[in-house]
Amino acid sequence: MYGYAMDKEEFQARLARVEGQIRGLQKMVDEDKYCIDILTQLNAASAALTAIGVGLLDTHVRHCVRQSIERGQGDAEIELLVASVARFVGR
Amino acid sequence: MYGYAMDKEEFQARLARVEGQIRGLQKMVDEDKYCIDILTQLNAASAALTAIGVGLLDTHVRHCVRQSIERGQGDAEIELLVASVARFVGR
Amino acid sequence: MYGYAMDKEEFQARLARVEGQIRGLQKMVDEDKYCIDILTQLNAASAALTAIGVGLLDTHVRHCVRQSIERGQGDAEIELLVASVARFVGR
Amino acid sequence: MYGYAMDKEEFQARLARVEGQIRGLQKMVDEDKYCIDILTQLNAASAALTAIGVGLLDTHVRHCVRQSIERGQGDAEIELLVASVARFVGR
Numbered sequence: 001m002y003g004y005a006m007d008k009e010e011f012q013a014r015l016a017r018v019e020g021q022i023r024g025l026q027k028m029v030d031e032d033k034y035c036i037d038i039l040t041q042l043n044a045a046s047a048a049l050t051a052i053g054v055g056l057l058d059t060h061v062r063h064c065v066r067q068s069i070e071r072g073q074g075d076a077e078i079e080l081l082v083a084s085v086a087r088f089v090g091r
Numbered sequence: 092m093y094g095y096a097m098d099k100e101e102f103q104a105r106l107a108r109v110e111g112q113i114r115g116l117q118k119m120v121d122e123d124k125y126c127i128d129i130l131t132q133l134n135a136a137s138a139a140l141t142a143i144g145v146g147l148l149d150t151h152v153r154h155c156v157r158q159s160i161e162r163g164q165g166d167a168e169i170e171l172l173v174a175s176v177a178r179f180v181g182r
Numbered sequence: 183m184y185g186y187a188m189d190k191e192e193f194q195a196r197l198a199r200v201e202g203q204i205r206g207l208q209k210m211v212d213e214d215k216y217c218i219d220i221l222t223q224l225n226a227a228s229a230a231l232t233a234i235g236v237g238l239l240d241t242h243v244r245h246c247v248r249q250s251i252e253r254g255q256g257d258a259e260i261e262l263l264v265a266s267v268a269r270f271v272g273r
Numbered sequence: 274m275y276g277y278a279m280d281k282e283e284f285q286a287r288l289a290r291v292e293g294q295i296r297g298l299q300k301m302v303d304e305d306k307y308c309i310d311i312l313t314q315l316n317a318a319s320a321a322l323t324a325i326g327v328g329l330l331d332t333h334v335r336h337c338v339r340q341s342i343e344r345g346q347g348d349a350e351i352e353l354l355v356a357s358v359a360r361f362v363g364r
Contacts, residue, residue: 045134050180053180054173054176054177054180057176058173058175060158061152061169061172061173062169063151065156065160066160066165066169067162069156069157069160069165070160070161074157074160075115078149078152078153080115081152082145082148082149082152085148085176085179086145088176088180089141089144089145089176089180
């Protein structure tokens with residue numbers, strides 16, 4: 001994450017938590033837990049990933065996009081940003 | 092849409108199309124169409140709305156956010172933008 | 183909606199409300215409202231559509247899928263249902 | 274996953290792949306990769322999780338819901354299913 005080294009730790013902590021949730025899911029499948037409970041856990045992991053994605057976008061706009069605009073070269077960055085948001089919302 | 096009058100027409104045309112899709116849904120419900128067919132139509136309207144939302148974000152970043160940053164006042168705009176994207180992706 | 187005529191009125195009322203929201207969006211675009219406010223309103227319409235979709239799925243499972251299974255012919259209905267949910271969640 | 278032991282292996286294989294994607298994300302953050310590339314990878318992991326969720330729903334309807342309905346006790350299962358889909362689609 002260009003120019004955003006400060007919060008790297010938080011991103012790593014959140015990703016480690018999602019990794020733990022995925023391992024929890026593997027254990028639940030292994031132990032034949034009830035589908036709906038597995039799905040509830042999967043939703044939690046999915047929401048956590050989405051929140052990390054929003055954090056990345058935040059970082060990106062605050063740093064990369066801002067700097068590009070300040071340098072008068074925002075167009076390409078903005079295009080990438082919007083394409084990325086479009087994929088993020090699922091289309 | 093501040094500063095983006097040019098494409099107002101396209102936004103209006105797309106919104107009119109979604110309005111037509113919603114009216115189509117009302118007709119389908121009225122005529123007791125098969126649920127899955129109604130849902131397919133509803134998905135289409137929903138995807139069209141999402142695409143309009145992405146278009147709005149695009150416009151917003153390209154104009155409002157860029158101008159705020161160029162004036163050295165990007166922080167508040169960026170905060171609003173990210174909060175808006177976060178709600179848009181559903182969390 | 184096969185076999186679910188009772189709640190037709192609620193579906194119609196909700197669809198009419200979404201239609202109103204879409205018209206509200208057209209007015210906001212027409213009046214050059216602030217993008218983020220338009221997006222907030224668009225999110226509300228989108229969430230209302232999703233809620234109607236969940237209601238349709240509910241109706242569908244409770245009636246069509248249940249009846250098909252009771253008649254020993256659930257396979258095709260279940261396949262359609264899952265395909266529809268898959269599209270609904272955006273993949 | 275009650276009554277669906279057969280495909281346990283596929284669920285496990287897919288979850289293991291997502292776990293690998295999450296570890297890949299940690300590595301990308303660690304190496305200060307470009308935000309948009311991280312986000313692209315995060316989207317891939319997120320889509321993979323959603324696909325696993327759809328697979329779980331599929332399994333659940335095909336087995337638990339079907340069996341409950343066949344035993345004349347489908348109501349509670351259907352309620353849980355719809356609540357779970359509602360959370361899954363993000364409301």
